[in-house]
Amino acid sequence: MKFLGFKRPDGKVGVRNHVIILPSVVCSSEVCDAIAKKVKGVISIPHPHGCAQLTQDAEQTARTLIGIGRNPNVAAVLVIGLGCEVVDPFMIASKIGESGQWVKSLVIQEIGGTPKAVKEGIKIVRQMLAYASRFKRERVSMDSLILGVECGGSDACSGLSANPALGITSDLLIKEGGTVILSETTESIGAEHILAKRAINRAVRMRILEIVSRTEMRALSLGVDIARANPTPGNYKGGITTLEEKSLGCVMKGGTSRIMEVLEYAERPTRKGLVLMDTPGQDAESVTGLVAGGAQIIALTTGRGTPLGSPIAPVIKIATNSYVYAKMRENMDINAGEIITGNKSVQDIGEKIFHEIIRVASGKLTKSEILGHREFAINRIGPSF
Numbered sequence: 001m002k003f004l005g006f007k008r009p010d011g012k013v014g015v016r017n018h019v020i021i022l023p024s025v026v027c028s029s030e031v032c033d034a035i036a037k038k039v040k041g042v043i044s045i046p047h048p049h050g051c052a053q054l055t056q057d058a059e060q061t062a063r064t065l066i067g068i069g070r071n072p073n074v075a076a077v078l079v080i081g082l083g084c085e086v087v088d089p090f091m092i093a094s095k096i097g098e099s100g101q102w103v104k105s106l107v108i109q110e111i112g113g114t115p116k117a118v119k120e121g122i123k124i125v126r127q128m129l130a131y132a133s134r135f136k137r138e139r140v141s142m143d144s145l146i147l148g149v150e151c152g153g154s155d156a157c158s159g160l161s162a163n164p165a166l167g168i169t170s171d172l173l174i175k176e177g178g179t180v181i182l183s184e185t186t187e188s189i190g191a192e193h194i195l196a197k198r199a200i201n202r203a204v205r206m207r208i209l210e211i212v213s214r215t216e217m218r219a220l221s222l223g224v225d226i227a228r229a230n231p232t233p234g235n236y237k238g239g240i241t242t243l244e245e246k247s248l249g250c251v252m253k254g255g256t257s258r259i260m261e262v263l264e265y266a267e268r269p270t271r272k273g274l275v276l277m278d279t280p281g282q283d284a285e286s287v288t289g290l291v292a293g294g295a296q297i298i299a300l301t302t303g304r305g306t307p308l309g310s311p312i313a314p315v316i317k318i319a320t321n322s323y324v325y326a327k328m329r330e331n332m333d334i335n336a337g338e339i340i341t342g343n344k345s346v347q348d349i350g351e352k353i354f355h356e357i358i359r360v361a362s363g364k365l366t367k368s369e370i371l372g373h374r375e376f377a378i379n380r381i382g383p384s385f
Helices: 026-038 055-070 089-097 114-132 162-175 192-197 202-221 233-237 243-254 283-292 322-327 337-341 346-361 367-371
Strands: 002-007 018-023 042-044 074-081 102-107 138-141 146-151 179-182 259-263 273-277 297-302 315-319
Touching (some): 002 346, 018 026, 018 055, 018 114, 026 042, 026 074, 026 114, 042 114, 055 074, 055 089, 055 283, 074 114, 102 114, 162 179, 162 315, 179 243, 192 202, 192 243, 297 346, 337 346
Parallel strands (some): 018 042, 018 074, 074 102, 146 179, 146 297, 179 273, 297 315
Antiparallel strands (some): 002 138
């Protein structure tokens, strides 16, 4: 099967054709926003990180920013730094440039202040927009796609309707040579043995158990109970009673394929097929990690109506029940609640999601894109200092 995508210089394929402005540090976020407000069609991606971070966090922030800039949905990138931050803007720009994207960097302190940085930034991104316009959609193979799968605001229907249907979708894409990233380590707790049995080899099996154990130990080291944060109040109201119950539904999004590798947060897959990424269950942080890892499209199931989007990747929203679909129709793309009512089978909805992915990859806008949802949050490991 084929879709219409944008071929990039490094051979990757985008489903969108964005020009973005990335701050290397929170201190340059306002400048990035100011430029984007002046130039239509440019996306600013502000965040509160980049300085006073310990090594592990600084490395993760840098990896995430580089991954966002290298995502195939991006044609060109302007990186803006202040000039004294931990996360080096020149390093970020250099690493992004290795993938073939047109990238430039500005440093506010060097250029002489924020007004001059805004003026110069406007000039650069206008040139980048002209460059991006040269890319035209071409027919490409489905093996170019990386799909990130996420569940946000799960309910008692999640493990019965949308999640198993998305599992069917995952298997269909993998059969076409594509890649699926399953995330949310917190929501693997209690179901890690199921995932471990599907590992391609012993090393992958041990990595699955390792990231779940690491998540549990992180909570224990802080002297907190994960159950105080996950399941959430909305999960309980939707009928979820324990984290294990939520996990058993969550892992179904990955379908039945063997697990080929386990990634750290925001890492890119090195193998095709089904892979795991160690992310938190928090939706914005998890989706950000998936997109930084190269996912061009996100499929997100929700029983409570999570309206989440992404700055650069279309997010297909799949309602687990017909009530939330009817109540929040402007936010939802697909109604998996038809499985609960008996109008459709899990296979039917899984195939429907798969064909929707092809349409979205070829240019159809999702509800989150139409409404302008661009949630972005980089996961934090430790405190700032």
